[in-house]
Amino acid sequence: FPFIVAALVIIHLLFLHQTGSNNPLGTKSNIDKIPFHPYFTFKDIVGMLIMMFMLVFLTLNTPYLLSDPDNFIPANPLVTPI
Structure with missing residues (x-):
């Protein structure tokens, strides 16, 4: 179970930094992107x-x-x- 949670956290962080935290639709905007x-x-x-x-x-x-x-x-x- 802890490995599943760790994998979900990594996936969440990966997608958070790709699309931006304030961009739930995933539209292209570099202003909201967290480097x-x-x-x-x-x-x-x-x-x-x-x-x-x-x-x-x-x-x-x-x-x-x-x-x-x-x-x-x-x-x-x-x-x-x-």
């Missing part, structure tokens, strides 16, 4: 790379920091699990 500057794409890619680097750095240095502490309860073979 999609490469700066925003570059900024988003760099931000995503920085966040991914921070997550990878965190998980490689301290792998159990983001995990569930209930997984580390020592097992007792003499007690029946609930």
Whole structure:
């Protein structure tokens, strides 16, 4: 489901920047067109790379920091699990 939503968002943004946000009929007018500057794409890619680097750095240095502490309860073979 999240991939479907992401695909619909991408399609929406693609058509929004092709026809213009204030142009529901799709008539040719360059006045209403929103330019999609490469700066925003570059900024988003760099931000995503920085966040991914921070997550990878965190998980490689301290792998159990983001995990569930209930997984580390020592097992007792003499007690029946609930």
